[in-house]
Amino acid sequence: MKYRPFGKKMTWQSSALGFGAMRLPQNTPDPADIDEAEAVRMIRHSIDKGVNYIDTAYPYHAGRSEVVVGKALSDGYRQKVKLATKMPSWAIRSAADFDRYFDEQLKRLQTDTIDFYLLHGLNKDYWPNLRDLKVFQWAEKAMSGGRIGRLGFSFHDEFDLFKEIVDGYDNWTFCQIQYNYMDTEFQAGQKGLKYAAGKGLAVVVMEPLRGGGLAKQPPASVAQILKGAVHQRSQAEWALLWVWEHPEVSLALSGMSTMEQVEQNLTTANHSGHGSLTKDELVLIDRVKGAFQGLSPIPCTNCGYCQPCSSGVDIPRIFQFYNNGIMYGDLRAARFYYNSPVAMKPDQRADKCIECGECEEACPQKIPIAEWLKKVHTELGPRQ
Ligand SMILES: NC(=O)c1ccc[n+]([C@@H]2O[C@H](COP(=O)([O-])OP(=O)(O)OC[C@H]3O[C@@H](n4cnc5c(N)ncnc54)[C@H](OP(=O)(O)O)[C@@H]3O)[C@@H](O)[C@H]2O)c1
Ligand code: SF4
Ligand code: SF4
Structure with a gap:
């Protein structure tokens, strides 16, 4: 296993690969029905092969992930790793909830300390709520009492808010962002990676394979480019090596769902690091990215000129879900995000459009926005 500095606030080194316990093997489609053994x-x-960071969270697998991770870390395994889990930010109504959830998490995980505790999925709603409820006061008490090792946050919103959160507290040790070769300008993105690392935070990368989308059988245009590579690699290997090329990344979490994936990603991690891909290979990945982008049906560049819509429709985000669904051949995932109140509030969806036309006048790409919104809602909206 390769090890990498975990930011500048600790001398500890993390394994390049971390285990994300969000996509554990299941017996049935019910997420709670984990194949525990x-x-x-x-x-x-x-x-055993050197991974020293395990990431879980309160809601994963309908609450069962923490329990199964707790079982996996019994028999002496707890001492071999740093354990990360997350406060369910959306569920916090009062300061009393901090201890209530944390105590439950300790029980589920069969431990008395969480090495890395994250405020889960901070966004423009959860961040001010937690801050105003004095979450830092609570966390510092827990850190000085040894119940928490270090505090961090995970993030799926826009860069400006990411920067505000990084700057909003001096004692963050780490953050967790979505980062992969397709998402350099998405959410915190490359700017966020560099900003957080520049301030000494360890950056933990989630979704290095875009939740599996980059590891699937590629579309023909992408396959054609990859066929031209001197050194043939699996889709997952290309994507993971690309993430580990970045010295600002401390570790990449992959949510592996089979032992075969674990074996493959361990092997890839063993030859990872800056310089493991040649210049030609990096150019090839850029071409792959271009080919994926070429499959986007809506030419939206996410410039935001159409925002705010007077009816509250989140046009760029809706188009992103749909484009991603088509690009990666996964409309099921697009539907999930479109209908999940965590990713998108119901009053931001396409069916709130009253066809006033204002956004179309502002759009530099001249996209027939209202027409696309109708189509997207028909394809992604709640099924009758
Ligand atoms: N804080 C947050 O808001 C948040 C959000 C997302 C994730 N996370 C954390 O970050 C972790 C990593 O994110 P992620 O699970 O989305 O990671 P990911 O590595 O982008 O996606 C994992 C999926 O990729 C596929 N995969 C993995 N290795 C593969 C291989 N070698 N060959 C082929 N396919 C492979 C599997 O898909 P199949 O199962 O379809 O085969 C697997 O379920 C999560 O597990 C979770 O712990 C946190
Ligand atoms: S056309 Fe629809 S999406 Fe565009 S500004 Fe008007 S209400 Fe909003
Ligand atoms: S103005 Fe046009 S290109 Fe820009 S985000 Fe809105 S729809 Fe996309």
Whole structure:
């Protein structure tokens, strides 16, 4: 295993690969129905091979991920790793909830300390709420009492808010952002990676394979480019090596769902690091990115000129969900995000459009926005 500095606020080094316990093997489609024996075997095997960071969260697998991680870390495994889990930010109504959820998490995880505790999915609603409820006062008490090792946050919103959050507290040790070769300008993106690392934070990368989208059988135009590579690699290997090329990244979490994926990603991690891809290979990945982007049906550049819409429709985000669904051949995921109140509030969806036309006048790409919104809502909206 390769190890990498975990930011500048600690001398500890993390394994290049971390285990994300959000996509554990299941017996049935019910997310709570984890194949526990196999999940424990996979987590322990990755630890035996040098992984020293396990990431879970309160809601993963309908609350069962923390329980299964707790089981995997019994029999002496807890001492071999740093354990990360997350406060369910959306569920916090009062300061009393901090301890209520945290105590439950300690029980589920069979531990008395969480090495890395994250405020989960901070966005423009959860961030001010937690800050005003004095979450830092609570966390500092927990850190001085040893119940929490270090505090961080995970993030899926826009860069400006990311910067505000990084600057909003002096004692963050780390943050967790979505980053992969397709998402350099998305959410915190490359700017966020560099900004946080520049301030000494360790940056933990989630979704290095775009939740699996970059590891699937590629569309023909992408496959054609990859065929021309001197050194043939799997889709997952290209994407992971690209992430580890960035010295600002401390570790990449992958949510592995089979032992085979664990084995493959461990092997890839073993030859990862800056310079593991040649200049030609980096150019090839840029071409792959261009080919994926060429498959986007809506030519939206996410410039935001159409915002705000007087009816509250989040046009760029809706178009992003749809384009991604088509590009990666995964409309199921697009539907999930479009209908999930965490990713998009119901009153921001396309069916709130009253066809006033203002956004179309502002759009530099001259996109027939109202027409596209209708189509997207028909394809992604709630099924009758
Ligand atoms: N804080 C947050 O808001 C948040 C959000 C997302 C994720 N996370 C954390 O970050 C972790 C990583 O994110 P992620 O799970 O989206 O990671 P990811 O690596 O982008 O996607 C994982 C998926 O990729 C596929 N995969 C992994 N290795 C593969 C291989 N070698 N070959 C082929 N396919 C492979 C699997 O898909 P299949 O199962 O379809 O085969 C797997 O479920 C999560 O597990 C979770 O712990 C946090
Ligand atoms: S046309 Fe629809 S999306 Fe565009 S500004 Fe008007 S209401 Fe908003
Ligand atoms: S103005 Fe046009 S290109 Fe820009 S975000 Fe809105 S729809 Fe996309």
